[in-house]
Amino acid sequence: MARPPPRPASAPPRAASDELVVNAYSTGWLKRGFPWVYPTEVLRGGPPTPGELVRLRGEGGTSLGRAVADRGWIAARRFRRDDGPLDAAFFAERVGLAAARRTEREPDTDAWRLVNAESDDLPGVRVDVWGADLVVTLDSPSLRGVGQLVADAARAQLGAPGTTWLAERRDPRDTERTAAATRTLHGDPAPRDVVVTELGLRYEVRPALGKDAGLFTDMRTNRAWMAPHWKGSRVLNLFAHTGAFSVSARAHGAAEVVSVDLSEGYLARARRNFDLNGLDAGELIAEDCFRTLDRFRRQGRRFDRIVVDPPGFSHSEAGTWQGEKDWARLAAACLRVLDPGGWLIAASNLGSQSPKAFGGALQEGAERAGMELRLCHEGTPGVDHPAALHFPEARYSKFWVMEATPCLAASPG
Ligand SMILES: C[S@@+](CC[C@H](N)C(=O)[O-])C[C@H]1O[C@@H](n2cnc3c(N)ncnc32)[C@H](O)[C@@H]1O
Incomplete structure (x- = not known):
């Protein structure tokens, strides 16, 4: 197909007051369905007031739909691909x-x-x-x-x-x-x-807290998958938050559940969630996870299932946790208290961390602990958390269930 002649540089189309003209790179992504325009991609128009409705156009005048303008790290979010109203x-x-x-x-x-x-x-x-x-x-x-x-x-x-x-x-x-x-x-x-009820279990949430309501529904399918795998096991739930994994493990037959979180407040809510389901709360430990793991290692305490679902970043008096660079350290500490044949259940919501980088860090942690990891299951959020492929940022979630075994000794000679 012939390439259209370039538009004369001397006569750029002027942007109407409610228009943003975006560069070719942004035009390509918008045509594929990506809905954000970054400030550096805006060639002409504006700056509109945040919240203002704008039309998006390519350099050649192509209509790219209607968006809501913003100020900051995103310049506009495109809601419809045609010029119709946002009513x-x-x-x-x-x-x-x-x-x-x-x-x-x-x-x-x-x-x-x-x-x-x-x-x-x-x-x-x-x-x-x-x-x-x-x-x-x-x-x-x-x-x-x-x-x-x-x-x-x-x-x-x-x-x-x-x-x-x-x-x-x-x-x-x-x-x-x-x-x-x-x-x-x-x-x-x-x-x-x-x-509220999730998979037949009851949890207390605070809707007024928005994203911190107290239950991560994007983990529901993972709790469902794990349900038949808790029976009789000793479970350590690190970064336990309000205890959703702990409650589910106990309800499905875990023999022992230990929940660790920095926040006394979240653990109080975890206890309430156990109570709501008529379950024994087991051990609730308000402490930095690294401290708990170190103590358990020294005490020779061991588990069969370790759930580890940290935030991207946190700080405590024991130190700073940075998901981008600390996963190997965390995995090694977990593996030192996991019995051979046990499962490390690791979750990361860091969009900036690719599955390859996540796997690399876990592998490094396993090497440090003298263990090998084998992926048995990779979970995704359920149908209520779809991830559009034209919006790669949506695929943040990693949920890996791995069997841990000691490294095989090198054969002599
Ligand atoms: C993403 S939430 C965990 C979600 C949880 N797995 C669930 O499904 O409900 C992160 C939790 O980690 C806790 N936290 C952050 N840094 C910590 C640390 N160093 N040691 C222990 N808990 C920590 C926070 O208080 C928060 O409750």
Whole structure:
């Protein structure tokens, strides 16, 4: 096919006031479905006010759809590929499409995600369902107008649930340091705890806390997969948070469960989750995981299953944890208290860490501990957390179940 002649450089199309003209690189990605435009990709137009609706155009004038402008590390989020309006009917349709993707959810579960942002063509907007309550979480204050319309659409889609909250989360790359706020859009505004059910087990969540509600529903399928594999085992749950893996392990027959987290507050919530299910909480240890692992190694304490699901970064008086560079150290410390044949169940949500880099760090940790690891299962979030392939950033989740065995001794000679 003939390449079109280049446009004369002397006559660039002028951007209308509500237009952003983007470079060829961004044009290519937008055409493939990637919904973000970075500030360095904007050639002309603006700068619009955050929250303003803009038309996106390629250098040659090609229409690339309608977006919501932002300021900071993202210049615009594209919502539709044509020039149509971003009105109530549009958001009702998008939320309806998201709901249709989620008709096959697990039974006995009323905690799930209705809208998963970019992967449901609603960039920067998540909708979580906590029983009768809904939480709409926005990645940026520029999306407040969109958030209200999505909330209305979600309420209409699911019937008449309880309270609808609008929460905001701050991306660390966000240069705009406004305070994250949560407010009520509909229903009772009093922040309160809600008991939800996941796979038949009960957990208490605080919807008003937005993304910190207290249960990570993107781990539900992994808890489901693990359910038949806890029976009779000694389980160590590191970075245990509110204890969802611990509760599930105990409910499915674990002989012993030890949960470790820096935060006394999260462990108090873990205890409450055990109570809600009529289960013995086992040992709850408020401490830096590295300290606990070191003590258990010295005491000769051993486990059959170790769950390790750390955040990207944390700091305690015992030191700093950085997911980017500390996984080998963590894996080695875990493997020194795991019995041969036991399972290391490692999860990382760091989008910047590729599966290859994750595997490399785990392998290095295994070598340090004189062990070998074999991947038995790789988990992904469920149908309510789809990851669009045209948006690589959505594929952050790694959940690896690995059997650990001692390194075979080199044969003599
Ligand atoms: C991503 S959450 C873990 C989620 C959990 N696995 C679940 O499924 O609910 C991370 C947790 O790690 C805890 N944490 C962070 N740094 C820690 C450290 N050095 N030692 C122990 N806990 C830590 C935080 O308090 C938080 O509860």
